[in-house]
Amino acid sequence: GIQVEQSPPDLILQEGANSTLRCNFSDSVNNLQWFHQNPWGQLINLFYIPSGTKQNGRLSATTVATERYSLLYISSSQTTDSGVYFCAERGFGNEKLTFGTGTRLTIIP
């Protein structure tokens, strides 16, 4: 099945800093999603972005499907941005979402 690699695994930043998280995929990208798992364990949908660029407030994401990667940008970080960020891809002909191992983001006040 499809392999999903995320980098960096951990990121510690001061409040107000910007960050870029990356996902690489071993196969074609068709149904890419970004999630934020907050410290209470909830999985929150950030973006459904099989291609192109989307923005939502301080967050934006870009997927380059032909090169099999996606980037998540977080600007002006706040402590509420802390948690684990996952990207996930379905893979062709597969019902399950395959998740990356996540990037743990810690924002220090």
Place this chain on the structure above:
Amino acid sequence: NAGVTQTPKFQVLKTGQSMTLQCAQDMNHEYMSWYRQDPGMGLRLIHYSVGAGITDQGEVPNGYNVSRSTTEDFPLRLLSAAPSQTSVYFCASHRDQPYEQYFGPGTRLTVT
């Protein structure tokens, strides 16, 4: 819309007990799934359903049963709980297109 809801939020079982984790969605999604999340293992698909009356196995189906009698509900049954089933369980739903999955808040299950 409440989205995807799950009950209970927390549960402790003894080995051998049975229970049902409830999942419901009010978005009229055809597809529903159950995942478990374990440290170091990520999220793994247990069972899924492509519509009322239709279910299929995922990666880790052993020890779990599902049924889908309505579009809205997709309960997960543990017939005889084992400590290896200690995990956080997430229910998810989506339409056929776009394939964007929405997750419930999770059920944290401990089997002693």
